Amino acid sequence: MKSRLGFVSFLFIAIVAGGYFFAPTFFANAGAKLPVIGWLDSNCFAVTKKGLSNGTELFVVTLDGPQAVASATITGPANEKSCGPLADDRREHNASQGLSFYEIKSSTAFATAIGIVAKVANAKVKNEHVLADIDGDGKPEQFSMCATSEGLSFDVWPSEPFKQKPIWSGYYYLGYDVERTCP
Amino acid sequence: MATPAAKIAIKKNLSGQNWWTANQGKPAFSNSTSIDKLDATFQANIKAFKKALEDAGASIQISTTRRSENRAYVMHWAWKVAKGLVTADKVPAKTGVDITWDHGNAVASKKGAQEIVTAARIAYQPSLTSNHIKGKAIDWTITWTGDLKIKNKLGKEVVIKSMPKHGGQGQSHNGNTELHAVGKTYGVVKAKFTKIDGPHWSVDGK
Numbered sequence: 001m002k003s004r005l006g007f008v009s010f011l012f013i014a015i016v017a018g019g020y021f022f023a024p025t026f027f028a029n030a031g032a033k034l035p036v037i038g039w040l041d042s043n044c045f046a047v048t049k050k051g052l053s054n055g056t057e058l059f060v061v062t063l064d065g066p067q068a069v070a071s072a073t074i075t076g077p078a079n080e081k082s083c084g085p086l087a088d089d090r091r092e093h094n095a096s097q098g099l100s101f102y103e104i105k106s107s108t109a110f111a112t113a114i115g116i117v118a119k120v121a122n123a124k125v126k127n128e129h130v131l132a133d134i135d136g137d138g139k140p141e142q143f144s145m146c147a148t149s150e151g152l153s154f155d156v157w158p159s160e161p162f163k164q165k166p167i168w169s170g171y172y173y174l175g176y177d178v179e180r181t182c183p
Numbered sequence: 184m185a186t187p188a189a190k191i192a193i194k195k196n197l198s199g200q201n202w203w204t205a206n207q208g209k210p211a212f213s214n215s216t217s218i219d220k221l222d223a224t225f226q227a228n229i230k231a232f233k234k235a236l237e238d239a240g241a242s243i244q245i246s247t248t249r250r251s252e253n254r255a256y257v258m259h260w261a262w263k264v265a266k267g268l269v270t271a272d273k274v275p276a277k278t279g280v281d282i283t284w285d286h287g288n289a290v291a292s293k294k295g296a297q298e299i300v301t302a303a304r305i306a307y308q309p310s311l312t313s314n315h316i317k318g319k320a321i322d323w324t325i326t327w328t329g330d331l332k333i334k335n336k337l338g339k340e341v342v343i344k345s346m347p348k349h350g351g352q353g354q355s356h357n358g359n360t361e362l363h364a365v366g367k368t369y370g371v372v373k374a375k376f377t378k379i380d381g382p383h384w385s386v387d388g389k
Binding site: 084096146148151153176183 | 214246247304306307309310389
């Protein structure tokens with residue numbers, strides 16, 4: 001009994017510690033059904049999910065300007081020539097986050113965005129911000145991107161950005177300096 | 184007597200893909216991973232902290248020290264011209280950077296700038312100044328296993344048993360705060376923002 005309890009304790013610590021060390025994204029609302037979420041730099045989709053197949057469709061929230069909704073389709077694995085996050089000055093840090101990188105095609109041109117592997121039918125744009133219920137809880141999530149000092153933070157929020165903990169976060173190490181906009 | 188054609192100035196070093204390809208690998212436009220390239224005072228502090236880390240058995244991987252001011256200039260203004268935030272004729276010249284932003288018409292100038300944005304994989308407006316450019320910041324990954332017994336600047340041994348066993352990774356994992364306290368005694372500071380750059384340490388945390 002004692003050894004079983006010890007094993008369970010070990011397992012719990014291992015899972016918690018493992019997540020603390022390696023999770024590049026985190027989920028504050030563990031109870032909600034979050035779809036697979038990642039971030040995009042132009043035609044490159046970075047996400048923790050491995051093995052996404054060609055033809056997988058993405059719901060996209062563009063973030064380089066007034067927010068808008070778009071769609072994209074995965075066309076295959078990305079490489080360093082086609083994928084900005086895998087450029088020489090940033091590949092090491094981005095790849096070390098446990099991310100997989102996919103090439104996508106979209107009829108909409110954008111620089112930075114959040115991509116969601118799901119069909120989201122109820123999205124709307126209000127005051128240049130997208131509101132979309134991506135976890136099916138009946139409440140619209142909101143989206144943001146801000147600059148750290150040498151990277152970009154992508155976040156999905158249960159309500160207004162930065163008022164609560166994000167339900168998902170992603171980080172893009174740029175490898176060059178930018179003006180900080182994150183709080 | 185000069186013909187009218189001879190009076191037309193030939194623009195050299197026009198911004199664009201060719202300019203970037205020809206220049207981006209030159210020392211004047213390259214970032215460094217060498218501690219020796221850092222500002223003298225910060226360099227001494229980093230070397231002392233690094234020695235303490237290595238003596239304690241920590242693993243260190245340096246990804247960036249000083250970043251090129253010239254490279255930042257080119258990336259910053261390429262973004263601004265390409266996005267129409269400034270016209271090419273308004274870009275200030277910079278000593279040491281031989282580039283012609285103004286191609287003679289707005290469309291060609293924007294195209295040239297956009298080619299640099301694409302070639303340099305710029306996803307967000309670059310800054311003209313930073314602690315990296317001043318030689319007062321370093322991006323490095325510090326990891327260890329077990330307890331880290333490390334001496335602070337005063338020579339006092341600090342035993343770090345707490346988690347996590349790294350100095351900062353990604354944006355949400357700011358690393359071990361006890362290690363941050365040790366680093367601060369050496370004048371090597373980790374930022375305390377909610378959203379951070381995991382590997383980034385500097386003279387003031389910024």
